[in-house]
Amino acid sequence: MKFKYLSFGILLLSFAVTYAQETNSPTFGNGLFNLVGKDSTWSMKVATRMQFLTIATWDEGTDSGLVNPEQSFLVRRARLKFDGFAYSPKLKYKIELGLSNRDIAGxxxxxxxxxxxxxxxxxxxxxxxxxxxxxxQTKLPGNIERVISSGNLQQVDRSLLNSRFNIDRDLGIQLRHHFNLTDKFLVREKLAVSMGEGRNITTGNLGGYQHTARLELLPFGSFKSKGDYSGSDLKREEIPKLLLAATFDTNQDAVKTRSNQGSYMFNDNGFYQTDINTVFVDAMFKYNGFSLMAEYANRTADDPIAKNSDGTLTGDEVQVGSGINVQSGYLFKNNWEISGRYTNIQLDEDITGKNPENQYTFGLSKYILGHKLKVQTDVSYLSIDNGTDRLMGRLQFDIHF
Structure with a gap:
């Protein structure tokens, strides 16, 4: 039934073209079409994108051979996007809908x-x-890798650091500001107050509120076409460009194992609650086809082990610890790119029971029309300190209209 409503909504949108002052077919990758109201008091760009992923994994056997092979084919992402302005260009909006199973799960x-x-x-x-x-509802101003759109990534998907520590999307308000210290030195400040339980929550605020603050320094000025929030140096920066940033996030009386992400921590009173703090420090550098991204994440909690009212353990715990991610690539003039990534995850073993992880990834990408039409593949080797090693290969095709 919900898909019928969605289809009906898309049909209504197509009729809106008739009542628009201007309808055009943009160039490939810049939306399906643009609409502008007859009195120029509103606009809407309609776009869609898809990602098709093939993935294969193997465990390392006792004789160093590969065992337990697994393969899958996925529609990794399938999305509709609408954005524009309402009443005035100073009042913008964005709506993005996920249609794949991975997008709507949870x-x-x-x-x-x-x-x-x-x-x-x-x-x-x-x-x-x-x-x-x-x-x-939108992304919180967290680590740079998470804020980069999944359609603009340098490799097939984000790193283990992001999956373990990111603060993703939430419902709330944000205040953003920027100013110049000099002609080139740009400073951006971002503040957010949100619910603290992630996206699409309908039951109200279960714990406390989440507060996020991010500061970004760009000493050599802004990147071309917002390249600091996009993987690879597709614009081939003619002078070095650098982003240095830090985020502090505190989630008061959080009820999930990864701040506003992860699973709920239930106990005999309803929910186990504790304050969770997350810190990110990251950097992005680009110059003449070369790119470098580095991230550090750290999560702590006042009392990370979930308990019942009598002090007995529930079996849940906050995923506290730290991670480092370093990723670099070089884009050749024929728009082939090679990239490499190293990720280290150190969750607190005494609390989480999880061993340190090291992952090494080598990527190869062909940009047919930038990030709007590309083919990417990568191979990752994951080494866990308990002796469990895993090899993973991925191939992904991206298309954006």
Whole structure:
């Protein structure tokens, strides 16, 4: 039934073309079409994108051979995107809907037992000077790798650091501002107050609120075409460009194992609650086809081991620890790119029971039309200190309209 409603909505959108002042077919990768109201008081760009992924994994056997092979084919992502302005160019909006199983998974009693179609639904109001006020559901200003769109990644997918520590999307408000220290030195500040339980929650605030603050320094000025929030140096920066940033996030009375992500920590009173703090420090550098991204993450909790009211353990714990991720690549003039990544995860073994992990990834990409049409493949070797090693190969095709 919900898919019928979605299809009906798309049909209605197509009829809106008739009542628009201007309808055009943009160049490939810049949306399916653009609409502008007859009185120029609104606009809408409609776009879609898909990712098709093939993945194979093997465990390392006792004789150093490969055992337990597994393969799968996925529609990794399938999304619809709408953005534009309403009433004034100073009031922008963005809606992004996920349609693949991976996009909508995670239904629970806290999401009304409904698929989680909505990824982004946010309005952005430039109310004064360089200040913007955001309201709705969107990505929090966390680590640089998470804020980069999944369609603009340098490798097939994000690193283990991101999967273990990112703070992803949430519902709330944000305040963003930027200013120049000199003609080139750009500073950006981002603040957020959110629910603290992730996206598409319908039951209200279960714990406390989540507060996020991020500071970004760009000493050599802004990147071309927002290249600091995109993988690879597709614009081939003619002068070196650098982003240095730090994020501090505190989730008061958090009820999930990974701040606003992970699983809920239930106990005999309902939920186990504890304050969780996450720190990110990251950098992005690009110059003449060369790119380098580095990230550090650390998560702590006031009392990471979940307990019942009588002090007995529930079996849940906050995933506290730290991680390092370093990734680099070089884009050749024929738009082939080689890239490499090293990721180290050190969760607290005494609390989480998980051993340190090291992952090494080699990637190869062919950009046919930038990130809008590309083919990527990578091979990863995961080494876990308990002696469990794994090899993974992936192939992915991206297309954006």
């Amino acid at each position: 239904a629970s009693q806290f999401t009304g037992n409904a698929p989680r179609y909505i990824l982004d639904a946010v309005v952005m109001w430039n109310f004064y000077g360089n200040f913007e006020f955001w309201m709705g």
